[in-house]
Amino acid sequence: MSSPEETARLNRLMSVVDGLRDEMTASLQELVRIPSVSPKYPGIEYKDHVGREGEATALLTDLYRRAGASVDVFAVEEGRDNAIGRIGGKGGGNSLIFNGHVDVVPGGDPAGWAKAPPFSGEVIGSRMYGRGTTDQKSGLVAQAYAAIALREAGIELGGELQLQCVVGEETGDHACGTGAVVERGYVADAAVVSEPSAPPTPLSIVVASPGLLWFSVTVEGKKVHGSMRGATVHPAHSGDLIGVNAIDKVFLVYRALRALEDEWARTQRHDLWYNGHFSLLPGAMRGGPGDLTVPFALSDTATIEYGVMYHPERSPEDVTAEIQAVIDRAADADPWLRDHRPHCEWKLNWDPFVTSPDDGISQSVAGAYRTAAQGTAFSDQPSYTGLYGVCDATVFTRTGVPSVVFGPGDLRVAHGNDEYVDLDEVWLAARTYAVLATRWCGTASPVS
Template structure:
């Protein structure tokens, strides 16, 4: 008898197995959150203090993958930063990847967390609090337990299911993480990335993401004693021959880019993103008189670090040219900046990913969600939406693997104090993952 789609009886067994594992899922997530797997290359952290923790997190997933009966490999491009990858099933059906990342951003000041410390993994009601609960350890745990449930239900997949726990995503370090995994031969016909895909509704199907640019703009000034401020700004006094405050000049650039952002609000629209999502964030500003962070002299340098989220149908090079043009025109309008040009440093370009909503993997995934949600408090129909940030779906797409994002958690609490995940969302995601694996890969009789 040939392999095929799961029968109604098999589907019921799969869902029952996931439900029986619900408490264990919570315990495993708590264990994983308590591993402070901060990306050691995250800006502002000391590499040596954090390297190795990603590997500890991957080891937790490797044990779960082994429980699922998978063949597991741990490997690292950089020592201590092991990826955990696993294979199960295979031979007759289609292949599928479950992908997620184990690295997290820093927890920040524990005193600013109101519910529990960043890596406590404390459960309050239906929520677990802690760094990485939403972004995105709950997704990894949900995927792992979907595979465990398949084994518990006695299901053998006809096609191959791969479980990928990657490092490096938070710093776009795909050469250590997802990119290295695929280059090692772990490829498939489709992938589901378990990044948090709410809002607008929990566990949505995110089929497109914006592009992202990280850049800085720096302007120079002339340092002089703070008592000379009036001399430098009065039109009948010494002016720029005596001193120039770089902070004043950087705000000329800020205002110009703020104008561009407002233009994007009016002109850059997409049906799967809320109006205004495509934006220019001035996230960091620095300015001082040399190395002295005191206001006793005019600042001779000022820098603003920006993140630009741009429309997924735009080319990154074109967006860069547009931003540079706005900066250049702002400089042309200022006598000082005309002679002392602002310096742009382009630090990162992260391209969008997209997949047609009607693609086979999306149709299969949507049907799995619809069945998994029956009898729950969640919406009976899945929502197709945009993924608000960047993620490794871009890497998978570039390497030829159609990818969609679906996972528990809400990006509005990711990277924030008191990050949390709704444990019911993780359970719903695990039910969905288990069904979609059986549907996509097929099951052996």
């Protein structure tokens, strides 16, 4: 139970956060209007986008300094600045990291955005629209304003609070972002990553994520004039002596992996996710006769790019071996693929993270949320969930820093047209971060 002194301190602190709400919205709008697309995102030109992350980081840097932090700005690649704001503790408390990424995915075709242009930051009702509103500039701004509120409320912390604004998360470029931050020595007793933590409920507490694999599977065919289609697919004719359509053959692999996906829905289950969340997404496909995209010859190559979300209790080696075995069995069953084996290229593994709901940081976030949400339109009972996607919490847990995800926004609208964030969630997140900092780090200031 809180003492009267702590209750007075927290009420004053939350009142200061409430008074900063309009400024918080304005800062978020300014940040969203910077198109800080990750320059390494597939399909875009690096030179056209490099430097915009740095512009966005500069805005956060100003907020960190306003909070009284000493700021270390550094880049692994020029123009891609990370910023670490350190608010030194007076002693006797735990240290804490508030982490978020400033890079976003491309905005896409503006014509596909019905509510507002992708980098407008337009506010309609209680929502702000724009790329990065949910994923995840709103979390960064809420964390920064929580720290500003601590200063304006005259609260000094016992342990150090780090405000981390990083680049490269959207492409798993940890070497330029959070990984580089950790290598630079910025670790703490716990970390809160401000990715959008809904669904299932707004501002859930995320204590685990799936693992992510990205691989491609390519099959070869034999190019021949399109008029030979019938002769190549019917056994009464010459078949693969004349030609083989690679697109037909890659679908044999697709069907085998689709069956594995159905099997996972029955066997790969976890209490924090709905049944069927762990999946194999055929997210992109290409094929054709050479570089042509006309249907007048049999395709001599076909490739499917897969994104795999796997169970957090499995190793990437185990999942890779299972997928490869399924592809091999599909190849063994087909005369052409038996002699012309599908080729897999394993491009990325992003490990899962797991933190117990009973861990100290999990419980501290839950308690801070209860306090911050009391008397609001939100439920004051926290919910625990698994992240639908992946995030930089993995980098921290890999180095022994217990981490959770807690932030405004809903992953179901991230990366899509008309991405938005509910500004009430941004406000409540800032309240929660501020309360959390006082409880986790402790306070060293008298009550006025």
